[in-house]
Amino acid sequence: MSSQLAEETRERVLRAAGEVFAERGFRDGTVRDICGKAGVNVASVNYYFRNKEALYFEALSFAFAEAEERYPFDCPEGEGVTPAERLRHFIRNFLMRLLDDTHLGWHGKLITREILSPTAALVPIVDSIMRPRFDAVRRIVIQLVPHRLDDDSLERCVLSIFGQCLVYRHARSVIDQMRPQIVAGPEDREATAEHVFRFVLAALTHLPPTPGI
Amino acid sequence: MSSQLAEETRERVLRAAGEVFAERGFRDGTVRDICGKAGVNVASVNYYFRNKEALYFEALSFAFAEAEERYPFDCPEGEGVTPAERLRHFIRNFLMRLLDDTHLGWHGKLITREILSPTAALVPIVDSIMRPRFDAVRRIVIQLVPHRLDDDSLERCVLSIFGQCLVYRHARSVIDQMRPQIVAGPEDREATAEHVFRFVLAALTHLPPTPGI
DNA sequence: GATGCTATTAAACATTCGTTTGAAGCGCAA
DNA sequence: TTGCGCTTCAAACGAATGTTTAATAGCATC
Numbered sequence: 001m002s003s004q005l006a007e008e009t010r011e012r013v014l015r016a017a018g019e020v021f022a023e024r025g026f027r028d029g030t031v032r033d034i035c036g037k038a039g040v041n042v043a044s045v046n047y048y049f050r051n052k053e054a055l056y057f058e059a060l061s062f063a064f065a066e067a068e069e070r071y072p073f074d075c076p077e078g079e080g081v082t083p084a085e086r087l088r089h090f091i092r093n094f095l096m097r098l099l100d101d102t103h104l105g106w107h108g109k110l111i112t113r114e115i116l117s118p119t120a121a122l123v124p125i126v127d128s129i130m131r132p133r134f135d136a137v138r139r140i141v142i143q144l145v146p147h148r149l150d151d152d153s154l155e156r157c158v159l160s161i162f163g164q165c166l167v168y169r170h171a172r173s174v175i176d177q178m179r180p181q182i183v184a185g186p187e188d189r190e191a192t193a194e195h196v197f198r199f200v201l202a203a204l205t206h207l208p209p210t211p212g213i
Numbered sequence: 214m215s216s217q218l219a220e221e222t223r224e225r226v227l228r229a230a231g232e233v234f235a236e237r238g239f240r241d242g243t244v245r246d247i248c249g250k251a252g253v254n255v256a257s258v259n260y261y262f263r264n265k266e267a268l269y270f271e272a273l274s275f276a277f278a279e280a281e282e283r284y285p286f287d288c289p290e291g292e293g294v295t296p297a298e299r300l301r302h303f304i305r306n307f308l309m310r311l312l313d314d315t316h317l318g319w320h321g322k323l324i325t326r327e328i329l330s331p332t333a334a335l336v337p338i339v340d341s342i343m344r345p346r347f348d349a350v351r352r353i354v355i356q357l358v359p360h361r362l363d364d365d366s367l368e369r370c371v372l373s374i375f376g377q378c379l380v381y382r383h384a385r386s387v388i389d390q391m392r393p394q395i396v397a398g399p400e401d402r403e404a405t406a407e408h409v410f411r412f413v414l415a416a417l418t419h420l421p422p423t424p425g426i
Numbered sequence: 427g428a429t430g431c432t433a434t435t436a437a438a439c440a441t442t443c444g445t446t447t448g449a450a451g452c453g454c455a456a
Numbered sequence: 457t458t459g460c461g462c463t464t465c466a467a468a469c470g471a472a473t474g475t476t477t478a479a480t481a482g483c484a485t486c
Binding site for chain 1 (some may be wrong): 238240241268320325326328329330331335336339341344347365366368369370372373375376377378379380381383386387388391392394395401404405407408409411413415416417418419420421
């Protein structure tokens with residue numbers, strides 16, 4: 001029977017693993033680093049998880065679950081909310097999460113690494129977490145574009161929206177070197193979110209119809 | 214005196230290093246892998262370069278130089294070219310490079326890794342290669358937006374453009390799992406480039422003025 | 427208090443990897 | 457040919473790392 005204390009130890013290792021893997025990657029993040037940060041013996045990894053790889057899988061799932069919990073995907077779908085308001089809400093929510101480096105920053109770093117070097121762990125994450133958001137944004141796009149779009153154009157619109165948010169995380173090192181002021185403070189981030197919203201809204205509402213459809 | 218043969222060996226190691234580092238990252242890409250692929254002895258790394266880290270630096274610079282050579286940044290600046298045509302040209306050129314997996318794909322992968330986990334090698338690359346492109350796109354944006362933009366909004370517009378292109382590389386694994394058809398064939402990639410161009414053009418030409426400026 | 431299961435520990439093991447070493451190969455000039 | 461400098465090689469070294477082991481401690485139950 002696993003005690004309450006053991007469960008706490010397990011979660012401490014899981015959290016330390018997430019932070020270490022996020023900062024240094026799977027290979028560079030050593031078991032000794034993780035256990036040192038968690039304050040446990042190195043054998044704990046083998047005791048609680050099978051090995052380092054299984055620990056990585058669980059840490060990734062744990063990070064996603066915790067990120068979902070703290071930054072819930074609350075895209076208002078009610079009747080009284082206009083599509084533009086839903087769009088603004090989504091973009092701000094998503095961007096704030098991506099730009100957050102302080103308390104929850106390692107989740108995003110870890111996920112970014114996983115996307116760049118995908119393992120088998122990515123498949124269920126894409127299906128269970130990313131796809132619903134993709135679908136929600138697609139519904140917003142359909143409502144905002146004044147004419148019908150073919151399926152591929154629709155997907156590309158959604159990707160254009162995600163891309164404008166994701167660049168602030170993926171190219172963060174370049175931004176910090178070239179234009180640090182646009183993401184420096186909270187008010188700058190709000191302004192960035194507002195910009196992305198206006199940029200997307202202008203594009204969607206004025207997108208020309210695809211010829212031949 | 215270094216012979217012609219030695220120079221070829223050096224470059225073979227450099228190229229193999231770029232491919233291996235791109236595929237597996239700095240830490241996972243072993244010296245033995247690189248030398249095996251290059252068909253040379255492991256001691257060659259220490260002979261031609263100082264050590265693995267110095268090899269990585271040189272491989273990164275080499276990759277950038279070769280990518281610049283094969284995909285030259287030829288943004289037409291002449292009088293007779295409209296800003297919209299320059300934008301289309303830039304986006305297509307940039308996107309095709311990002312989506313190219315075949316002969317030159319490892320350059321982009323390597324650079325993406327470096328941006329995510331930046332080392333000291335990134336600073337000169339940003340200054341010498343990325344900044345000029347950023348500046349060129351900014352000049353195009355100024356010409357396309359019908360009113361004056363403050364500096365920060367201008368930077369964010371440029372980032373919106375880059376982000377819409379970069380997402381096709383950074384989130385490639387997710388796209389491949391969710392919507393592979395939009396980047397599958399050459400004609401799909403052309404359609405993607407055209408979409409990004411139209412999306413950006415619609416946004417820039419209809420972007421509302423920032424209040425209070 | 428004895429017993430048995432769980433949790434934790436220090437130490438060691440086996441492997442991998444970057445790096446070094448010393449010798450051998452090779453081209454070329456004297 | 458001989459000698460010399462540049463290049464390549466096989467082998468080994470030392471450090472780091474994932475994993476295992478066997479012993480110890482903690483703790484609930486009887």
